[in-house]
Amino acid sequence: MVHFLIQHEDDVAAGNGWLSPRERETLKRFRVPKRLSDWRRGRWTVKQALRAFFGLEYPAERFEILPNSEGAPEPYIDGHRLPMGLSLAHSGNRALCALTGSDMPIGCDLERIKPRIPEFIEDYFTDAELSHVRGLPPERRDEAVTLIWSAKESILKLFQVGLRADTRTVGVILPPDGCFSDWRDIGIATSLAPDPVTVWKRIDRGMVLTVAVPGVPGVKPTALQLETP
Template sequence: MISWLLLESAAGERGLPWRDDFLSPRERQHLERLRFPRRRQEWWLGRYAAKVLLSRAEPTLAARPFSAVEILPEGGGAPVAFVDDEPLPGVLSISHRAGLAFVAWQPAGGELGVDVELVEPRPSSFETDYLTAQEQEALTRVPDSQRALAVTLFWSLKEAALKALRQGLRLDTRQVEVNLPELGTGGQAWQSCVVINPALSRRWQGYWRGWGKAVLTVVTDLKEPQLEQVGYLVATESGWQ
């Protein structure tokens, strides 16, 4: 089982119902160290989304205040949830982009990474710089109308896989390879694919779906997990809808 939630800021990266009472003292210190407004806002969105997710997915947390759950970065930046100073068993992944925060929780532990990306055209140098030869070859069979979607999916699934490995872009994106089946209409249902790391002889299950102008991607070591949405929140300056 993987639980996921999406939080959307109605006014993009501005106009959040700013408050910090859901943060622990250590989280507030972390936030204070972030200097750039955009980074502060995306961190805020990701933390709030993750705390709503955990309170809905973990019954033991339902009655605890959000500030009792701390989400702190480990050395490499991957988020870890703590309750009463103990790591919460399970694996959390966070992504944010253009006022959207996409978060997922895999209580069984293991490997999980998520990503949200806007579907937009990218220069052909992007493909040669970041995609494997096999992924570039697969693109030759994609109709022009779906090329931006396919390139975005390759990139997003790679980022999700590199997060599942808890490495992020410290690793070359060509070390993981995405095997995308035909894209179909690219609709709102989850579609599956396979992501591999040939050097490590590793294989993960990948999932993707559209969300407005964005795609959501999930990479996991679980076989055929259930993906359960536990919420969709819209933040406005005056509160939540």
């Protein structure tokens, strides 16, 4: 089962008491304000997602999000590694966390829909993706390019290779009918793994959300709730 949560910069609590002592040390090392606020909002979003998943009675500071040797985030509680898949992304003033209730790995990405220069798709897209995008009416291109890019990032995070890998090792096959506000799975062909992978996609307030998981499409991602109904 895949769960997700989006948080805005305005949701992030003032002060840093909700970070662990080790995380507060990491925070001190950031020199670029944008990187600092992205990192802080990302940690906040993951911790809120973990609280929504395990129980809102857990205080955020008991959770710790530490990068593994590849830079991928891993969740801990009271210093013990939680056996669950976790991924995070930030874009604009928002952050997205996606997690699995088991040790199944996961990758997610969040991108604002915006125009990109032709060289971007020429450098990073496969020939099939290029012809798909060029065949679209101009008003649908920005959304399709953002979606293809985001799906690639999610897959590269799923395999924890990030942009060290060639983005053309992931081929994205978009449905012909455009994007929807609810989750839909899209076709992926990748040489990074012999087995099938699924990417879920969704458009929300001008942003593309994608979540990549191993295997064939199962139940679509569900939103974590921070308030009891």
